[in-house]
Amino acid sequence: MFRLFRYLKNYKKESVIGPLFKLIEACFELAVPVVMKRIIDIGIANEDMPYILRMGGIMVLLGFLGLACSLTAQFFAAKASVGFGTALRTDLLRHIDRFSYSEIDKIGSSTLVTRMTADINTAQSGVNILLRLLLRSPFIVVGAVIMSLTISVKITLIFLVAATCLAFVIYKIMSITIPRYKHIQKTLDRTNLLTGEALSGARVIRAFSRQQDEEKDFDKLTDELTDLQIKAGKINALMNPMTYVIVNLAIAVILKASAHQVNIGSITQGDVLALINYMNQILLALLAMAILVTNITKMQASAMRINDVFDIEPTVTDDGNTEVTADTSAPAVEFRGVSFSYHDSEEYALEDISFTANRGETIGIIGGTGSGKTSVINLIPRFYDASKGEILVDGIDVKNYPFRQLRHKIGIVPQRAVLFKGTVRDNMKWRDSSADDEEIINALKLAQAYDFVMEKPDKLDEMIHQAGKNLSGGQRQRLTIARAFVGHPEIVILDDSASALDLATDARLRKAIAEQTGDMTVFIVSQRISSIRNVDKIIVLDDGKIAGTGTHRELYQSCDIYREICLSQLSEKEVREIG
Template sequence: MMKLIRFLKAYRLPTAIVLALVFIQTLSELYLPTLMADIVDTGIVTGDVNYIWKMGGLMLLIAAGGMLCAIGASYWSSKVAVGFGKDLRANVFQHVENFSLQEFDKVGTSSLITRTTNDINQVQQVLVMILRIMVMAPIMCIGGIIMAVSKDGPLTMVLAVGLPVLALVIFFIARKGIPLFKAMQVKLDKLNLVVREGLTGIRVVRAFNRVEHEQKRFEEASRDLTDTGIKVNRIMALLMPVMMLVMNLTTIAIIAFGSLRIESGSMQVGDLMAFIQYAMQIMFSLVMLSLVFVLIPRASASAARINEVLDMKPELKDAEQPKSVDTGKKGYLEFDQVTFRYPGAEEAALSDISFQARPGEVTAIIGGTGSGKSTLMNLIPRFYDVSEGAIRLGGVDVRELEQGDLRHKIGLVPQKAVLFSGTVAENIRHGKDEATDEEVRHAAVVAQASDFIESMGEGYETMVSQGGTNLSGGQKQRLSIARALVRRPDVYLFDDSFSALDFKTDAMLRAALKQETKEATLIIIAQRVSTVMDADQIIVLNDGKIASIGTHKELLKSSEVYQEIVASQLTEEEIA
């Protein structure tokens, strides 16, 4: 948790203000019992009413000052903690955005969400307590002991017995409770995972009548968390009654021995009353410290998870001296003996891949499920780095280009169409922030999306719900294509982006694309033969390797793999 303290540097002044206010508040609370003792011993015993009014007014003034300090400390500590949480959350999010798919695969999306929200909240809440209680409790404990000794030294022997007993009680209760607090964090992660899976996969759950099964999974995870929560709260519930028992027994002992001291003339009544209050302050400070120490392990577990993300260095880095693409080879893409293995995998997902894709040409990639088509596509924008060989864009190895510059030259349409909450126009402008209305409309027309957009209630200002759930699969794909088109990149990557389109729309879209992308390199991954038939070159993948390269007619004669794919989709008349 100490590693996260660096995020408090921007809040040095507010933190100093909190510490100063808490210090003054604690001193005021320590001084009040002494003033009360003076009122009793000097004012009430002698009947000096003026002294009572004078000291009573001073007590009210000091109490009011302590109250104002407490309000100020609460305000500033909350401000520091919330600001700390905001900065930490922004830092984690910004750091995660630089991760490659490799880091996302390692940590998991649901875990990253939990760490960015729940874990940071845990640390933020404990920070408020540390700023207030961790300063107040030690001062109150030490100050209370000093003031108690100043009132009557021999009577402090009662505290010498009562405080160790209270400390032992707190120790044994915390020892039982702290491991359960840590376990609750893990079980909360499990509950979040079950909820996220159940909600994001609700269509599949209902389609396969697995609602009861998911409810049972949720109930089991929830019950597990609940049982642990009940157990830890039962243990912690013992703290207050046992603490009150020890405190009351200590008070009785103080009164019993104090009365003997008063009777012998060694102590005054006011001092005894003040001593009792100091004893209560000392014991309450121990209890406050124990509550903080119970919560710190839970926050420490959260802090460790946050630090794990912050310490994780993205494996894909920009070159120290990035190069620029040769303008004479703009859009020229080359795979040179590329081999790629996923982290931890024994066998390569792609082996010895070599081909060239040129501007003004359509390069299609086809193959069976698991042949490596999407993996190949992910290597071009450097979502992963090749294990062997090189991928060159414009004659330069993509690893020697700045990632931002590389991806600016690429228009990607992913296999699963991803849309964001906002208007239709805003979603298209994700490809180019400064795109004009005319550019947005033109991209939509080429993507065959203009008709359904204009038929919607507010046209291009129609709101797209989260995940695009108010659109069909084909509509989402066409908006994703429009988003790539508005960018006007050097290389277009279509990862099975026509699968949700009917044959007529597919044909119209490919014809429009041919006119729109004359100067760009077009790479299409497809399952349907009809989508790739007109490509300038077709690359047939099989088990991560290139089985053959050629045009549709050439491959019909020379490639057995391609012949099998065609035979499975087209009739003999269509093939002819």
């Protein structure tokens, strides 16, 4: 937890002023019983109304001064805690941005979202409460005891016994409830995960009529969460009545002991009232300390989860900002004996992959599910690093490129079409922010997206909803394809990016790519033979290994796996034309 306090370094002034004003407020609070004592012993005893009014005015003034100090302390504590949360959130996001796909796959995006939001909010709230109560509550307890000692040492012993009993009760309750709250937090995380899955997969759940099963799972988890919260709540609910019982008993004992002291003249009636007030101040301070400890415990748990993310070092690192000089005579992309495994798995997802792709060539990659097609193309922009072998772009190992230079060369269309909230123009400029409308329109025409965009009322200024929810699957895919071609990248990767397109649109897209890509090197990953049959070179993958390389006709004659795929997709006429 203390590792996170470095994010308060820019708020040292606020971190000092906040607690300081809380201490000043506590001093005013401790002074109130003294004023009340004087009103009773002097003002009321002597029936001195002017004195009573004067002392009453002082009490009101102390109240206003305490309020002003409290508001000032809250302002500075809030400023420091919000700044702390902002700095922590920014730094954590920067750290996560350095993660490769490997780290994100291992941790899980939903877990990272929870750490970025709920855990940081908990830590931020903890800092706020810490700055306000860490010094104030102990100061009130100690100050009230000292002030009581100035009135009566004997009666102060009752304070100490009562305070010890109060502290013991609070400690016992917290020692039981804090572990339960940790369990509640874990169960809440599971509930959030299940809720997220149910919402994101709502269509699939309905398609398979599994609503009742999901409801049962959700009910089971929420019942468990409810049961844990009720048990913790019942135990926690004992705190107030038990503490007030102890305080009331202590007050009764104080009154009993004070009666004799008043009779013999050792203390006054005002002293008795002051002692009772100090007793109540100690009670409230101890309860505040209980709240403080509870929040610190929650903050500590959240801090551990946040630090767990910080402790993960990216496996794919950017070695610097010095750009390298490309060898234009070398192949655009070359794999040399590349092997790759996920998450330190002993089994390779890819094994001994070697091929070259020259400038202006279009390369098709095909294979069955899990054959390693996406794994191959994810290694080119260094979303993952190869376990063995070398991957060269323009004759230079991709590990020697700065990320920005390498990825600026590449336009990528992932399997899942991802669009962001904003205009069509905003989304088209993600790869190249300097692109003008002419470049965007050319890319839209190539991707067969121009017509439907121009039919929109606002054309390039048409708003796209979050994740492109106001567009069809085919429209989203065409826009992501267009985005990849904006800025004329040297390498374009299309990862099964036409799966939602009808055959006619797919054919027009392939024709446009063949005619307009010029010296671009294009990789087309597809399950469809029709999407890659006319490319310059086809790579067939099977169980992470290259089963064949060549043209459509060459592979049909020499590669059994490719021939099986052809026979399963092509008509008898098309098969005869190959043969």
